[in-house]
Amino acid sequence: MGSNTEKNALIDANEYEDQSIGAELTTADINKMAWRSLLLQASFNYERMQAGGWLYGILPALKKIHTNKNDLAKSMKGHMGFLNTHPFLVTFVMGIILAMERSKQDVSSIQNTKIAVASPLGGIGDAMFWLTLLPICGGIGADLALRGSIMGAILFFIMFNVVHFTLRFGLAHYAYRMGVKAIPLIKANTKKVAHAAAIVGITVIGALVATYVRLSTTLEINAGDAVVKLQTDVLDKLMPAFLPLVYTLIMYALVKRGWSPVKLIMFTMVLGVAGKYAGFL
Amino acid sequence: MEISIIQAFILGLLAFIAGLDLFNGLTHMHRPVVLGPLVGLVLGDLQTGILVGGTLELVWMGLAPLAGAQPPNVIIGTIVGATFAITTGVSAEVAVGIAVPFAVAVQMGITLLFSAMSPMMSKCDDFADDANTRGIELVNYFGLLVLGVFYFFCAFLPIYFGAEHAGAFVEALPKNLIDGLGVAGGIMPAVGFAILMKIMMKNIYIPYFILGFVAAAWLQLPILAIACAALAMALIDFMKKDETAATVKNEELDDGI
Numbered sequence: 001m002g003s004n005t006e007k008n009a010l011i012d013a014n015e016y017e018d019q020s021i022g023a024e025l026t027t028a029d030i031n032k033m034a035w036r037s038l039l040l041q042a043s044f045n046y047e048r049m050q051a052g053g054w055l056y057g058i059l060p061a062l063k064k065i066h067t068n069k070n071d072l073a074k075s076m077k078g079h080m081g082f083l084n085t086h087p088f089l090v091t092f093v094m095g096i097i098l099a100m101e102r103s104k105q106d107v108s109s110i111q112n113t114k115i116a117v118a119s120p121l122g123g124i125g126d127a128m129f130w131l132t133l134l135p136i137c138g139g140i141g142a143d144l145a146l147r148g149s150i151m152g153a154i155l156f157f158i159m160f161n162v163v164h165f166t167l168r169f170g171l172a173h174y175a176y177r178m179g180v181k182a183i184p185l186i187k188a189n190t191k192k193v194a195h196a197a198a199i200v201g202i203t204v205i206g207a208l209v210a211t212y213v214r215l216s217t218t219l220e221i222n223a224g225d226a227v228v229k230l231q232t233d234v235l236d237k238l239m240p241a242f243l244p245l246v247y248t249l250i251m252y253a254l255v256k257r258g259w260s261p262v263k264l265i266m267f268t269m270v271l272g273v274a275g276k277y278a279g280f281l
Numbered sequence: 282m283e284i285s286i287i288q289a290f291i292l293g294l295l296a297f298i299a300g301l302d303l304f305n306g307l308t309h310m311h312r313p314v315v316l317g318p319l320v321g322l323v324l325g326d327l328q329t330g331i332l333v334g335g336t337l338e339l340v341w342m343g344l345a346p347l348a349g350a351q352p353p354n355v356i357i358g359t360i361v362g363a364t365f366a367i368t369t370g371v372s373a374e375v376a377v378g379i380a381v382p383f384a385v386a387v388q389m390g391i392t393l394l395f396s397a398m399s400p401m402m403s404k405c406d407d408f409a410d411d412a413n414t415r416g417i418e419l420v421n422y423f424g425l426l427v428l429g430v431f432y433f434f435c436a437f438l439p440i441y442f443g444a445e446h447a448g449a450f451v452e453a454l455p456k457n458l459i460d461g462l463g464v465a466g467g468i469m470p471a472v473g474f475a476i477l478m479k480i481m482m483k484n485i486y487i488p489y490f491i492l493g494f495v496a497a498a499w500l501q502l503p504i505l506a507i508a509c510a511a512l513a514m515a516l517i518d519f520m521k522k523d524e525t526a527a528t529v530k531n532e533e534l535d536d537g538i
């Protein structure tokens with residue numbers, strides 16, 4: 001038993017104290033989540049992107065699931081992590097994640113799943129909405145408008161939003177039901193599911209570092225007559241996304257040494273502005 | 282045609298609402314085809330508003346915010362552009378040209394806001410630690426309010442004072458500073474990832490991080506493809522260790538007691 005308490009202390013921050021399955025979410029709860037998901041990007045920022053709005057969306061449901069205040073705090077803290085997903089498809093992720101919260105999976109397992117499911121939706125959503133739905137509705141609307149009819153605006157608005165809200169609410173309910181059905185399976189295989197979620201989550205984070213961190217230098221080296229562009233001639237040939245990777249790893253090392261996020265953000269802002277004035281960024 | 286302060290104010294409010302709709306709400310009432318007639322309605326010339334809206338819809342059709350790249354601001358472009366088109370009688374395309382500096386100005390405001398909201402996330406961490414749900418909500422409402430106010434002024438000023446007077450405001454903005462913050466914004470997700478990795482990274486997962494990075498950086502695979510490949514790797518592990526499932530279950534029972 002001694003080793004057991006030791007283990008509990010170690011994983012304390014990661015595991016919920018109350019391990020009983022959380023309160024069932026009603027149709028009204030899921031609808032509320034879908035409405036609130038409209039504000040996904042309300043506190044959008046460069047550091048965590050949609051994290052604040054994401055937490056805003058699932059907050060009432062989290063409160064219902066975690067009646068233990070410490071558990072609610074742990075859960076909220078986890079959900080403040082970086083997130084960038086497609087604002088139209090986000091309720092699909094929310095539904096799955098709330099089912100996992102109900103089954104009281106540990107925090108890192110839930111966060112890994114969130115990243116793994118949410119991140120790929122960006123590309124799918126862009127193709128569905130910006131490249132398909134919007135051009136179709138906009139084309140029909142503009143055509144009618146150019147012929148002087150107010151029906152262009154009205155038809156556009158109705159067509160677009162029927163699809164938009166059907167998907168938003170439909171996905172929310174579908175994903176939640178699917179997630180709840182999987183609860184017994186997940187509950188029985190907690191450790192294996194956590195391991196699998198970590199594999200997918202960490203792989204996607206590796207990909208996100210290469211995709212989302214944009215850092216390149218405008219430095220040039222004058223070697224006699226030849227001008228060597230440091231970014232395109234050297235770094236890009238050595239390794240694509242080299243600077244983003246290095247910068248992320250530096251940030252990671254500093255976070256582990258106890259630097260606060262605010263300090264790192266200020267450091268990054270000063271670097272960006274100084275780099276622009278000095279002409280190397 | 283003269284614009285009264287009340288009309289300018291209403292158009293500013295319209296920009297406030299449409300500005301929020303661009304990122305939040307997403308009903309797409311901020312598209313030119315809808316905004317054009319609304320501007321026309323405020324200015325008392327619905328018919329011209331409809332036509333200008335239709336023209337501008339086609340202009341912005343190809344300019345969707347793909348993969349986080351922001352096109353010229355559609356809302357200020359439409360509201361200010363349509364206003365000039367209706368009041369001065371110039372063609373819609375020319376009127377948009379007049380509106381472009383203000384579309385750029387609102388973009389600067391957004392860059393500033395996204396930068397300023399980054400340190401706010403640490404405040405949210407503190408709220409989360411205390412399970413303070415109200416605090417989280419207020420930060421979100423605050424972000425909405427600031428964004429909307431930016432839009433209000435970027436529409437109200439040029440419409441009420443005329444483009445040439447309001448243009449002086451835009452030129453007074455420190456361009457290098459804003460651009461620098463934009464550059465910093467591009468780097469900033471690195472901080473977010475570092476914090477994520479602090480929670481999730483364990484030594485045994487380093488190989489997967491490398492695989493994900495290689496797949497995105499060198500192979501240029503879409504995130505969906507990478508996630509699917511990662512899922513396959515996870516499933517291989519998941520099925521291979523099936524024989525240990527029984528012991529895992531027993532352990533859990535022990536934990537429960």
